[in-house]
């Protein structure tokens with residue numbers, strides 16, 4: 259707990275010392291003075307902060323050029339429209355490295371952007387993951403699944419919505435692993451490091467229920483199954499059948515075990531998940547051409 263508070267303070271300090279944020283602060287103070295100080299000091303800080311978060315990441319600087327070159331490569335790979343990249347919203351103060359997609363933009367957390375010097379491949383992974391969501395049209399359906407996960411009274415319907423959400427996530431992970439052409443070691447190191455940065459050492463012990471309840475595969479599964487696909491791809495053995503049997507089936511069987519799903523419903527949910535995974539026709543073209 260203490261460690262976390264210290265970490266948060268560190269992140270906050272780095273935030274405040276950002277030259278761009280300071281520039282915005284100076285500009286807002288000057289404008290505020292010209293207009294006779296209509297904003298309180300808290301209003302000033304909030305305005306500067308909002309401007310800062312909603313300024314697209316620009317390409318100048320080695321780090322940002324790297325982020326844009328990865329983005330361009332992946333967009334060409336997936337054959338999708340160019341996206342803008344922004345800095346992470348305020349809640350990312352807590353989540354360290356992550357990305358999100360929606361409204362036609364990509365948001366990378368502050369810490370994900372900073373990670374460039376040590377682990378540039380984490381940027382490749384998260385950009386690949388978020389752009390895959392665009393390619394597969396996941397953004398809108400994920401919103402629908404989350405609503406059902408939260409509000410549905412029907413257990414079967416709730417489980418199906420959760421599985422659908424989990425499927426969009428594991429599919430984005432696998433797609434990112436493959437289109438980035440990660441080696442086994444690169445993928446393993448990159449994901450382990452991302453989990454370590456987000457959760458500390460505890461990620462290895464984290465139980466799957468915690469992740470499933472949020473509509474995510476467990477952190478271990480997010481490493482295991484994409485790695486399995488990389489291995490199969492390396493031997494030219496990756497096809498739909500193997501993804502069905504060596505990825506989707508064991509993932510959903512474990513989900514059913516953890517969620518104590520009735521024995522008779524397991525095969526129904528496995529079939530449902532397989533349908534869901536391949537529902538987007540382009541998935542086949544990208545993953546098993």
Ligand SMILES: [Zn+2]
Pocket residue numbers: 387391426427430
């Ligand atoms: Zn995702």
